[in-house]
Amino acid sequence: xxxxxxxxxxxIPLATENIDTDQIxxxxxxxxxxxxxxxxxxxxxxxxxxDGNLNPNFVLNNPVFSGSILVAGDNFGCGxxxxxxxxxxxxxxxxxxxxSFFADIFKGNSLNNGxxxxxxxxxxxxxxxxxxxxxxSSVLVVNLKEQQLLTAVGTSSFxxxxxxxxxxLNGYDDIDFxxxxxxxxTAFEAQLEY
Amino acid sequence: xxxxxxxxxxxxxxxxxxxxxxxxxxxDKHLIHEVxxxxxxxxxxxxxxxxxxxxxxxxxADHNTPTINQHLPIKxxxxxxxxxxxxxxxxxxxxxxxxxxxxxxxxVHVIAPELGITQPGMTMVxxxxxxxxxxxxxxxxxxxGTSQVAQxxxxxxxxxxxxxxxxxxxxxxxxxxxxxxxxILYIIAKLGTNSGTGYFCEYAGDVFENMSMExxxxxxNMSIEMGARGGMISPDQKTFDYLKGKEFAPKGAELxxxxxxxxxxxxxxGAVFDKEHHIDASEIEPMIxxxxxxxxxxxxxxxxxxxxxxxxxxxxxxxxxxxGASLIDTPINYVFIGSCTNSRIEDFRVxxxxxxxxxxxxxxxAWLVPGSQNVAKQIAEEGLLQIFESAGFSLRQPGCSACLAxxxxxxxxxxxxxxxxxxxxxxxxxxxxxxxxxxxxxxxATAVSGKIVDITKTLEPQVL
Numbered sequence: 004x005x006x007x008x009x010x011x012x013x014x015i016p017l018a019t020e021n022i023d024t025d026q027i028x029x030x031x032x033x034x035x036x037x038x039x040x041x042x043x044x045x046x047x048x049x050x051x052x053x054d055g056n057l058n059p060n061f062v063l064n065n066p067v068f069s070g071s072i073l074v075a076g077d078n079f080g081c082g083x084x085x086x087x088x089x090x091x092x093x094x095x096x097x098x099x100x101x102x103s104f105f106a107d108i109f110k111g112n113s114l115n116n117g118x119x120x121x122x123x124x125x126x127x128x129x130x131x132x133x134x135x136x137x138x139x140s141s142v143l144v145v146n147l148k149e150q151q152l153l154t155a156v157g158t159s160s161f162x163x164x165x166x167x168x169x170x171x172l173n174g175y176d177d178i179d180f181x182x183x184x185x186x187x188x189t190a191f192e193a194q195l196e197y
Numbered sequence: 198x199x200x201x202x203x204x205x206x207x208x209x210x211x212x213x214x215x216x217x218x219x220x221x222x223x224x225d226k227h228l229i230h231e232v233x234x235x236x237x238x239x240x241x242x243x244x245x246x247x248x249x250x251x252x253x254x255x256x257x258a259d260h261n262t263p264t265i266n267q268h269l270p271i272k273x274x275x276x277x278x279x280x281x282x283x284x285x286x287x288x289x290x291x292x293x294x295x296x297x298x299x300x301x302x303x304x305v306h307v308i309a310p311e312l313g314i315t316q317p318g319m320t321m322v323x324x325x326x327x328x329x330x331x332x333x334x335x336x337x338x339x340x341x342g343t344s345q346v347a348q349x350x351x352x353x354x355x356x357x358x359x360x361x362x363x364x365x366x367x368x369x370x371x372x373x374x375x376x377x378x379x380x381i382l383y384i385i386a387k388l389g390t391n392s393g394t395g396y397f398c399e400y401a402g403d404v405f406e407n408m409s410m411e412x413x414x415x416x417x418n419m420s421i422e423m424g425a426r427g428g429m430i431s432p433d434q435k436t437f438d439y440l441k442g443k444e445f446a447p448k449g450a451e452l453x454x455x456x457x458x459x460x461x462x463x464x465x466x467g468a469v470f471d472k473e474h475h476i477d478a479s480e481i482e483p484m485i486x487x488x489x490x491x492x493x494x495x496x497x498x499x500x501x502x503x504x505x506x507x508x509x510x511x512x513x514x515x516x517x518x519x520x521g522a523s524l525i526d527t528p529i530n531y532v533f534i535g536s537c538t539n540s541r542i543e544d545f546r547v548x549x550x551x552x553x554x555x556x557x558x559x560x561x562x563a564w565l566v567p568g569s570q571n572v573a574k575q576i577a578e579e580g581l582l583q584i585f586e587s588a589g590f591s592l593r594q595p596g597c598s599a600c601l602a603x604x605x606x607x608x609x610x611x612x613x614x615x616x617x618x619x620x621x622x623x624x625x626x627x628x629x630x631x632x633x634x635x636x637x638x639x640x641x642a643t644a645v646s647g648k649i650v651d652i653t654k655t656l657e658p659q660v661l
Contacts, residue, residue: 021390021508023490023620025623026622026623033603034261037236037239048624053610076508078394081390081391084326085233086233086236086343087343108340111342112342112343115342164219165217166217166218177355178240181351182352184221187212188353197318197458
């Protein structure tokens with residue numbers, strides 16, 4: 004996993020609520036046996052019309068907006084457990100997702116891949132979306148070490164599990180950790196009674 | 198200290214804990230399928246690690262599989278490749294696989310309970326959010342991502358924060374025509390799609406105590422649709438009776454020993470939950486969804502609410518429904534009875550009971566897709582197949598099918614489908630498809646009428 008420390012970027016505003024992982028990456032693209040190429044399919048049915056033409060009304064197709072931060076509506080990532088959603092967002096170039104609420108499995112999947120979900124208050128999110136829509140060149144700063152998000156609408160501190168923070172800052176992952184616990188796991192298995 | 202069912206199962210599986218951080222949770226059963234496992238096997242290979250406990254893993258092919266001509270080679274090259282990869286990975290790692298054509302093949306969340314693999318007090322995971330189904334037995338079962346699939350392969354453990362606990366109590370008597378699917382659709386509509394985020398949910402009260410094991414599976418299956426990691430119900434005599442004689446369930450003295458342990462798992466009187474909801478069973482009526490998430494549901498007799506909110510309006514625009522409108526009499530050309538929510542024998546019994554002596558409407562394409570080979574066999578043995586065929590329905594072969602449309606069973610763009618599956622997301626059943634979630638009874642009544650009907654008005658007394 005890549006290390007995550009500090010990120011300065013403009014952002015893309017996607018104010019829709021309850022964006023499910025079927026929208027982030029539709030099921031028909033889950034037939035791959037590797038993690039590559041999902042970025043091209045991210046939000047496929049919103050980005051393209053059925054005839055294959057680009058939908059100019061979808062924010063990712065608006066040349067005014069760019070950046071590696073996606074600012075999304077409440078309850079982002081609900082639905083299917085498909086990790087392909089995190090791979091697709093990262094494949095497209097996102098490194099941070101900001102919302103007022105994240106679904107559990109999506110949040111876990113993101114952190115396991117080095118994609119940082121930042122939860123802010125509904126009020127802050129609303130102000131931030133308004134700011135980006137009005138000033139697309141507005142730069143956001145994500146400081147993971149200090150757990151701070153600095154934007155034109157103010158500074159917001161965010162929560163992250165201390166263990167996950169260490170993993171992201173150092174580029175470690177859970178497999179490394181779990182394998183290091185092998186002796187304890189074997190001992191646990193030996194006394195299983197339930 | 199008084200403990201909940203969730204606490205008892207969770208705490209007995211903690212191997213180790215990080216201070217101020219997650220815990221190492223031991224996993225008893227790991228279920229895998231073709232879609233979310235290949236990258237995990239690849240990860241292990243890349244790191245040169247072998248699968249720690251292949252004996253605790255069971256694999257099936259379900260998401261991609263065709264529902265006709267399963268004996269022929271799969272036409273779609275990518276689907277075929279995923280299934281071949283699963284076969285190779287399982288053979289290489291000595292993992293039991295119930296592939297296409299095997300008598301135990303079927304949807305992962307249908308076969309594990311019917312084979313007795315799912316048991317009370319277990320921790321179970323699968324790279325699929327509807328793993329919560331298995332909580333019907335009093336197990337902690339939840340969906341995981343592919344990185345976590347790899348973690349379980351490597352260590353038989355997961356690194357997790359212990360979720361908070363909520364309880365949904367439904368007491369009283371259910372009305373005529375109200376199925377377990379209506380109960381869970383009502384709960385989600387009432388509480389909202391993110392009401393369970395961060396929580397594990399226990400369902401308690403008369404309604405769940407009186408519910409069959411299959412009904413409990415339908416309820417627990419959709420826990421994820423309110424954001425909960427999983428749902429569970431205390432194991433009781435019904436649970437033990439269901440397991441008795443199942444292929445992989447304990448037998449004889451071993452079963453008696455297990456049952457006495459399973460009995461100890463129920464939530465202690467006075468145990469505290471972080472959140473609790475009380476619902477009166479008589480409030481619940483047959484449900485139907487009108488929008489693009491499972492929380493957007495109404496009683497079939499109600500009208501679509503009038504809300505001025507951007508996401509709500511976007512959702513109605515996709516469905517081509519109007520605020521304040523009723524769905525009764527909406528013409529429907531597609532009906533799907535299947536998915537890990539409603540493809541068990543009881544679902545087909547309810548449907549067949551309604552269909553008997555009636556005919557499918559000409560405008561309707563109805564896909565009846567059993568959850569497993571075993572369910573298909575029961576449908577034939579109990580004479581249900583004959584009832585369906587006389588009414589003009591045809592039965593397909595087991596698989597996930599039009600729940601997520603990864604195979605050929607896709608609803609065409611713009612068409613409505615009354616579906617017993619769990620998700621009405623945009624494009625879920627095919628690009629541009631419009632999904633209306635309902636119980637098997639509402640679905641089959643739609644197939645017969647060719648439009649949505651208020652079954653509470655037409656239900657004959659012998660149906661339920």
